[in-house]
Structure formats: C-alpha cells, structure tokens
Amino acid sequence: MSNSKSEELSSDIKYTLPEEDWMDVPVRMKKGMYCHGANENSLITVGFPNPRQWSSSETNWKLPENWQDIVLTGMAERLEKYRSFHIFMDICVRCGACADKCHFFLGTGDPKNMPVLRAELLRSIYRREFTTAGKLFGKFAGARELNEEVLREWWYYFFQCTECRRCSVFCPYGIDTAEITMIARELLNLLGLNIEWIAGPVANCYMKGNHLGLEPHTITSSVEFLTDEIEELTGIKIEPTFNRKGAEILFVTPSGDLFADPGTYTCMGYLMLFHELGLDYTWSTYASEGGNFGSFTSNEMGKRLNSKIYAEAKRLGVKWILGGECGHMWRVLNQYMDTWNGPADFLEVPVSPITGTVFENASSTKMVHISEFTADLLKHDRLEIAPSRNDHYKVTYHDSCNTSRGMGLLEEPRYIIKKVCNNFFEMPEHTIREKTFCCGSGSGLNASENMEMRLRGGFPRANAVKYVKNKYDVDMLACICAIDRAALTTIMDYWVPGVRVIGVTELLANAMKMKGENNRQTDLRGDPLLGAEGGDAEEESEDV
Amino acid sequence: MPVKGMGLRDIMAKEKGNILDGWYNLILETYPPESRVFLKKKSDQFANPIGHTISASIEGILEGLLCNGAQEQMAVMLSDIIRIMAIQDCSPSDTILLILLLKRTLRDTTRGYVKGDQLFSELLAFEDKIDRLTLLSFDIFMKCREDVFNLKVNELKRSTFMIAKRLKSEGAETL
C-alpha cells in the first residue's frame, strides 16, 4: 500500500498509479525513511569537505556552488582508480536477476530499491558524462543530467542500501551493488552530504578510539562492572588487563558490546571464556572499537580508523589479534584491511595457545575471529560443555551479511551452536548462509529517525524467523554481529514478538562449565535454567 | 451465473477464488507498476514476503467473515497485513481503504447473482460485518504506530543499558 492515498476516497476512487518511466518519477523523501544530515562539527573533526549545518528534511541543502564539478571530478577519479567500479558501470545487461533480491525492495515495493535501478541512479549520470552514446542520445541511451533532483535521489536511495551484497550473489556478472553504493556515498561525502548517525561515530572514533566516544576509564570500569556480574553468577572473580604491553594477544570488539543490551552478555561471554582458558591477552582502551563506520563514508576514512588497531598491536608488542563478534568489522578485515594497512609483518601468524592450531587463513592480517577460535577449542574438546544449560531456549541462527557474504564464515558459528545447544533449528535454505537476508539496519543505518525504513528492510528476515517460530517454537535468534544484536531485537519486537536475540559467545558461556564455579541457577541474563529448581541443571545434561 | 436457491454464503464460497483475486489485485494496484509485476508472482513466501503475507492474510479475513470468526481471530489476521501498512507510509484512512476494496470486489463479483430482495438484504448484512472490520483495522493501525514509537524508546534504553544497571547497583533510586 506504499503509495495509496486516503484523499482518493473522497472523490472517485482511483486505485492505480501512473505508469511512468522510473526516471520521470520524482523522488519523494518520506519521513521515517531517511536520517538526519551530518553535523558540521563531525565533519570538521576528521577534515571532511564542505562541512556546514544543513537539514536533510529541508529543500535547501546549501550545496557549494560548483557541486556538479565536484561530483563529476570525483566520479572521474574513481572510475580511474577502481577498475571494479568502471566495469560495474558498463557491464550490466539489465537481466533483472538481482531485482527482487534486495530486502529493501522486498520490504518497500519501491522499484528504486531494486538493485539494478539503484545502480542505474548513478549509471545514468555515468552514461551522460562519460560515454559517447549517452552524450549523443541522452535518455534513449539511459542517460540523464546531474541536477539537484538526482542528487536528492542518490542521497535518499544510497542511504537505503545496507551494502549487504545479497544482490551480487544472484548477478551472473558478479556486479556488486554494495560497491556502487560505497562509491556513491563517497561522492555524496565530497559535498558534505553524510548522515549524522555515521559521521558522529566516525568523529568519535577518530578522537577517542571508539564510536561511542568512551574515555579509557569508562571502558575499564565498564568491563570491571561486567566482571562483578560474572562473579555474582559464577562465584569466580575475573581480572582482565588493559593496555598491557607484552601480552600475547590483543582483543578487539565493537564498543557496543560494553554498553548495549543484549551485547553486554556476549561481552561477559568473552571474559568468561578467556579466563577459563587462562589466555594471555589484553584489552586496549585506545583500539577500543572493532567496528568501522569510516568504511561507510570513504575508503580513505575506513583506512584511517582501521589503522589504529595495528598501531596499538605494535605499541603493545602483541603476537596477534583476536576479534569479537561484529559484522562490518570482519568485512573490513577480510576484504580491505590487508590492502589498506597490511601486511602486518610485525605480528606473528596466529597460533592458538590452547590447541596449537595455526590460523593460516589469517597469516597476512594476523587477526582471528572469535568463532574460528572457539570452534577450534570445541573441536579439540578443550572446554567442558553442558548444552542442557541452554535447554530453555529454542535457537535459530542469523548469518550476518558481512561474516557470511563478506568473509565466508558459515560453518564455525553453527558448529559452536550445535555443540552448546540441544535445540537448534535452521531457517529456510534460501534465507540463510550466502543468501541470508540483511537485518535492514547495517552500514550505519541503525538510527532511530529512519525506523520505518529499518522495519521494512528487516521484514524479509523477520518473515523467515516467524516461520521457524511458528513451526518449532523458536524463541532465540543467535548471531555474531553487534549491529544485529541491537537492531534485530527491535525488528523482532515489531514483526515476531517473543523472539529475542543472543550472541553465539553468550550461548557458549551459558553452557561452559568453569573450574570452581557455583552451582548456576540462571543463565547470563538471569533467566532460570530448566531444572534449576532441583539445583543441578547441568547434571542432567549429556554432552554432544 | 445466478443459480436459483443459492444464498449469499453459497455464492461467496463458490466465488471465493475470484473475490480473493479481485481484492488482491486492487491492493496491488496501489503499488508502483514495476513492483506490481513482482508482487503478483505467486512465488514462495520467503522470496515474496509482502505478496505472500497480503494474500494469506486476506484469505484468512474472508474465511473469518464467511464462518463468523471471533473478533480476536479476525484481529490476528488483519494485524498481519496492517502491520505492513503501518510502516509503509500509509495513513489510518488507508487501512479503511483496504476494507473498502473488499467491499468493492464483493459487489463486483456478486453483481450477477443479486437479483432478488433476499440476496440483496443478505449482502447488506454481510457488508455490515465488513464495516465492523474497518473499526477494528483502525484500532490495529493505531496500535502498530504506538509499537513503532515504543521501539525507538526501547532501543534508546537498551543502548544505555549498562549506565542504568550501574546506577541501580550503585543505589540510585530511579532511571
């Protein structure tokens, strides 16, 4: 019903919309579908061009006078620099295979959210300015002029793409619309047209080392508060170290894990796991952010923010880096970090100090995913596990777009879940793994003012969760991404009430028997364990 | 084709498929033309979640009307479709349009049958039931909008969860 108009009721009811070419349909920016514009100060902090106070909901965006030149020059530079971008501009045959694969199209019914049309928004300008056919034949060759209307359309629709890459899985030519969105956002960024939900965290991260802008003492006290919670639950006192030189491993995770529900429980899980293993590791209060909102503005900014992780690893003299549960952090790590700031020759190829496993896949970046690390521990039976301590949950698993399509991490989280849970149910095959549906809030779009957009984008994912809820009574959606933990909780509350969201490491920590622990009566978030009244929930378990 | 002795209920049972198709198509025509083609595809429920939800939900509503379903059951089925409308730039009156579209389809489909007074008054009585749905739809729509508002509040609370928890543990009275 996206375009129905109630006024139509009062006169002769007209049920249909005019059948126009997409280029002739002017952009109508709908409330709830876009974010606030970037603040001047956020841009100044990192030296981004054209900072100014402007409002995305007003018509005057206070563009610099030569804005068209800036965009076209920027486009020419990127066509030269990124071969992939140039190819993506040329080779689409409009076969339509990607058209109905985007969660935003599926959730909005808006044709400009079809990946092929999203790319056409940019491609039409490319044709007009950089191809002979476009210059000669204009609209007949799919070309059009760059004007303010087009710019608004770009801004509206390129901040309605979560860079999830689902469309690229179905494209016979491998066109990656996410990469096109990245370039489009770079071009918008040249005009100061970013969104504050991204620009603010970028400025914070640049100044303080994390998106939330937490000072070192806040980070240490937050982690210590979590250790108090763990002590209350297990009777075990954990004393993690911060900025410790000479530690074997540096641990980096998204800062949201330290503060936001339910990420904090995942964070407790990390602390418990590392303590149980006696791992020689340290937290850093400077490289205190695994995520990288810089990568949602420009390659260059992504690189600048990412570099602090290596700089800190070097300063502390660690051997390798272990990373927590995050989505785009791993996309950046797997696809860009090595080119941007690698190879990290001053570090060693990661070796698990517990099992001796050499993580060859990380031999260049020197950074290992917590799920790879944990799955290896379980494979070698290095943890005592009572899966029945998760029997009060019926669990399904959401593949984060970034860890699945961005790095191919499909089996490890599932391996862990199956080891630590007795009740695990997969969602339908074409909604998981490489074909997973996005949460609808990724790539820096998890703001509050665009809630309707997020709910629409999250609908295809929720629809699949609803299916397993109805079929198997699933009540927990597991994931390995901080944005998922925050955003999917909201998506579930609206579309599938009764399903909560949980990190895989939280599930692990629920089931992990720690040496010297109390007889646990509840799980990490205080839910009573099944059979806990009897006092010995885990005794009834059978290890898998 | 009018058949002597057929009541409205029989006619509707016979024409159920046509009524549903008609209603569904009218709803889809409120979407842009490029999207309509896709939404009309009867592909599986995961590849076309909106199309599937709309068609499953309107079928449930019609069946509920035919067998005098309880208000709560009708609310569940209406809720599936209105939950989508509530976040798709629709106004409360658009949800009323949804139900009016059913009325229109119903009249179009049964026109050929309704000759005598008896059927006509049955149709009017049935339309009364449909009218009651409009009121219910309005309430559901408002509830969904309230849910959206609460989602924002709850998200904010969750993002500052630790601060609240710490203050509590440090003895603060409220937060």
Ligand code: SF4
């Ligand atoms: S990358 Fe994801 S959000 Fe962007 S167009 Fe493709 S499917 Fe849609």
Ligand code: SF4
């Ligand atoms: S699938 Fe690839 S080639 Fe086909 S329309 Fe989409 S982007 Fe173009």
